[in-house]
Amino acid sequence: MPRIDADLKLDFKDVLLRPKRSSLKSRAEVDLERTFTFRNSKQTYSGIPIIVANMDTVGTFEMAAVMSQHSMFTAIHKHYSLDDWKLFATNHPECLQNVAVSSGSGQNDLEKMTSILEAVPQVKFICLDVANGYSEHFVEFVKLVRAKFPEHTIMAGNVVTGEMVEELILSGADIIKVGVGPGSVCTTRTKTGVGYPQLSAVIECADSAHGLKGHIISDGGCTCPGDVAKAFGAGADFVMLGGMFSGHTECAGEVFERNGRKLKLFYGMSSDTAMNKHAGGVAEYRASEGKTVEVPYKGDVENTILDILGGLRSTCTYVGAAKLKELSRRATFIRVTQQHNTVFS
Amino acid sequence: MPHIDNDVKLDFKDVLLRPKRSTLKSRSEVDLTRSFSFRNSKQTYSGVPIIAANMDTVGTFEMAKVLCKFSLFTAVHKHYSLVQWQEFAGQNPDCLEHLAASSGTGSSDFEQLEQILEAIPQVKYICLDVANGYSEHFVEFVKDVRKRFPQHTIMAGNVVTGEMVEELILSGADIIKVGIGPGSVCTTRKKTGVGYPQLSAVMECADAAHGLKGHIISDGGCSCPGDVAKAFGAGADFVMLGGMLAGHSESGGELIERDGKKYKLFYGMSSEMAMKKYAGGVAEYRASEGKTVEVPFKGDVEHTIRDILGGIRSTCTYVGAAKLKELSRRTTFIRVTQQVNPIFSEAC
Numbered sequence: 001m002p003r004i005d006a007d008l009k010l011d012f013k014d015v016l017l018r019p020k021r022s023s024l025k026s027r028a029e030v031d032l033e034r035t036f037t038f039r040n041s042k043q044t045y046s047g048i049p050i051i052v053a054n055m056d057t058v059g060t061f062e063m064a065a066v067m068s069q070h071s072m073f074t075a076i077h078k079h080y081s082l083d084d085w086k087l088f089a090t091n092h093p094e095c096l097q098n099v100a101v102s103s104g105s106g107q108n109d110l111e112k113m114t115s116i117l118e119a120v121p122q123v124k125f126i127c128l129d130v131a132n133g134y135s136e137h138f139v140e141f142v143k144l145v146r147a148k149f150p151e152h153t154i155m156a157g158n159v160v161t162g163e164m165v166e167e168l169i170l171s172g173a174d175i176i177k178v179g180v181g182p183g184s185v186c187t188t189r190t191k192t193g194v195g196y197p198q199l200s201a202v203i204e205c206a207d208s209a210h211g212l213k214g215h216i217i218s219d220g221g222c223t224c225p226g227d228v229a230k231a232f233g234a235g236a237d238f239v240m241l242g243g244m245f246s247g248h249t250e251c252a253g254e255v256f257e258r259n260g261r262k263l264k265l266f267y268g269m270s271s272d273t274a275m276n277k278h279a280g281g282v283a284e285y286r287a288s289e290g291k292t293v294e295v296p297y298k299g300d301v302e303n304t305i306l307d308i309l310g311g312l313r314s315t316c317t318y319v320g321a322a323k324l325k326e327l328s329r330r331a332t333f334i335r336v337t338q339q340h341n342t343v344f345s
Numbered sequence: 346m347p348h349i350d351n352d353v354k355l356d357f358k359d360v361l362l363r364p365k366r367s368t369l370k371s372r373s374e375v376d377l378t379r380s381f382s383f384r385n386s387k388q389t390y391s392g393v394p395i396i397a398a399n400m401d402t403v404g405t406f407e408m409a410k411v412l413c414k415f416s417l418f419t420a421v422h423k424h425y426s427l428v429q430w431q432e433f434a435g436q437n438p439d440c441l442e443h444l445a446a447s448s449g450t451g452s453s454d455f456e457q458l459e460q461i462l463e464a465i466p467q468v469k470y471i472c473l474d475v476a477n478g479y480s481e482h483f484v485e486f487v488k489d490v491r492k493r494f495p496q497h498t499i500m501a502g503n504v505v506t507g508e509m510v511e512e513l514i515l516s517g518a519d520i521i522k523v524g525i526g527p528g529s530v531c532t533t534r535k536k537t538g539v540g541y542p543q544l545s546a547v548m549e550c551a552d553a554a555h556g557l558k559g560h561i562i563s564d565g566g567c568s569c570p571g572d573v574a575k576a577f578g579a580g581a582d583f584v585m586l587g588g589m590l591a592g593h594s595e596s597g598g599e600l601i602e603r604d605g606k607k608y609k610l611f612y613g614m615s616s617e618m619a620m621k622k623y624a625g626g627v628a629e630y631r632a633s634e635g636k637t638v639e640v641p642f643k644g645d646v647e648h649t650i651r652d653i654l655g656g657i658r659s660t661c662t663y664v665g666a667a668k669l670k671e672l673s674r675r676t677t678f679i680r681v682t683q684q685v686n687p688i689f690s691e692a693c
Binding site for chain 1: 347355508512538565630632638
């Protein structure tokens with residue numbers, strides 16, 4: 001007999017943050033840096049905990065070079081070669097503390113990642129990313145990587161529920177990626193019917209992770225700086241962004257023009273486009289679980305970064321949080337039926 | 346652990362007013378004039394309590410000239426010079442009782458406000474307006490202004506919750522501006538995730554203010570006369586309008602023509618447009634929290650005013666309120682999932 005969980009689960013669009021009294025005088029006073037010590041690697045981190053997603057369009061070296069200037073993080077996509085990595089490490093040594101090497105659970109991925117981490121030892125973060133973090137195979141893989149790299153900080157996912165967050169942390173992961181299907185180019189929910197509203201997923205997973213001194217990344221579903229603020233308010237230690245960083249100069253792919261408008265391609269990493277590019281096509285037994293969109297070209301990512309960070313600072317002043325760390329403690333979400341006035345949109 | 350308030354908060358679009366039996370024979374019998382006596386200034390007010398917002402596109406002297414003929418109020422934007430104020434005051438002495446002079450919390454704003462109020466003592470209203478009325482800094486500022494101007498009526502905001510309405514009233518404000526993010530050119534909710542649905546905010550804040558004999562302004566979120574009626578029905582003493590008064594002859598800015606259609610610019614006061622105009626650009630540490638739109642030119646504002654006042658009179662007859670004052674007492678909101686039959690129309 002199927003069971004229905006009658007509690008309504010919420011997305012970012014279902015809530016707003018309630019303002020609270022504040023002794024801050026200006027947005028400029030807000031400190032967005034956070035410092036973490038990770039449970040299993042014992043490493044420490046300090047920076048603005050926003051991560052560019054490990055997608056081949058946005059998780060690029062060019063992006064990492066700009067992000068690093070703002071103390072932001074980039075999960076570099078897994079399709080760069082060892083030589084690409086060596087070149088980047090030589091040209092941008094200052095960036096290496098703010099990047100992660102990515103891998104799926106395949107043997108080839110693991111071998112390449114191992115060779116990169118050996119060649120570039122300054123990289124201390126690993127991003128283990130599979131579509132379905134619930135498989136026993138993935139749990140075993142996380143244990144294997146932990147045994148092989150005892151002092152690297154491991155991000156692993158994706159999952160959306162507390163018990164699986166706990167399992168992955170106890171298997172050796174430090175930071176759990178949370179999100180199944182919320183992304184703008186993700187079609188998992190339409191193709192499979194599986195998913196979990198992102199705000200509720202973050203609240204529940206953060207609670208589980210923090211109980212074990214682990215950390216989480218809210219991965220996907222942010223469409224505007226306000227959503228990033230809500231993810232942090234919900235308890236995310238890190239927020240990972242794909243679509244919001246797409247369409248910039250630093251993204252992979254060419255700018256093209258149609259009807260006088262400049263565009264760039266953006267696509268999910270399980271889309272036809274990505275599978276054709278990296279796996280020689282969509283395997284017979286699977287459906288593509290991502291789509292390809294043309295996004296308007298937005299220029300340099302610098303402007304978008306300032307817009308996001310400015311928005312977050314404003315959120316913190318509205319709820320009286322002098323530091324990003326205090327945001328979730330100061331967060332009261334109210335349920336709403338619309339986000340904003342749509343008269344002119 | 347973040348907290349979720351599980352009550353769903355409502356916007357104007359989520360409700361309609363339920364009609365009630367009425368003995369009124371005609372809309373023309375409805376009296377829209379209200380009289381208030383303010384808690385801290387001890388001044389009295391009489392007029393139709395609709396206010397043009399203190400935005401540089403709508404809170405203009407040209408707007409004030411027309412609005413005061415209808416006993417409506419204008420919060421004049423803070424970017425006029427003392428000389429411009431003096432000139433206006435000399436030519437339009439009758440309008441001055443229906444005006445407020447505006448200021449932010451900056452010292453240059455405040456110095457100019459002092460000069461204006463000293464030069465033109467007939468202006469008895471001050472509008473203290475900041476994006477985030479929750480800062481302690483603002484509370485202190487309201488106290489200072491109250492001390493400096495004990496007999497002026499002070500409007501202050503913006504806030505959206507009862508405890509902050511109470512704090513500002515007890516700090517010396519008379520009328521609290523209520524609304525964070527509902528405006529048509531406001532992007533605060535997108536940029537920060539912060540906000541409060543306007544109908545619920547007005548109901549909760551009106552309750553808090555009236556308990557202390559204070560008053561509130563519902564500021565933002567009205568897209569049609571029906572929304573103005575709902576704001577009054579929810580307990581607002583005043584309703585402030587920006588977008589609904591934008592695009593008229595009396596609005597600031599030039600008329601633009603494109604493809605034979607006429608437009609006027611309208612923008613939020615924290616938009617890139619406004620920050621470039623008055624602050625030399627958007628500071629590095631902040632995001633713009635407003636947008637710029639081209640609204641179709643609507644001609645003289647007089648027609649729009651008649652449309653709004655006619656709509657509210659009709660609301661009053663539907664719910665059996667002979668006076669605007671009675672509207673909130675006669676109000677029962679019903680929750681709905683759509684406002685109008687959309688077949689031949691846009692949203693509202």
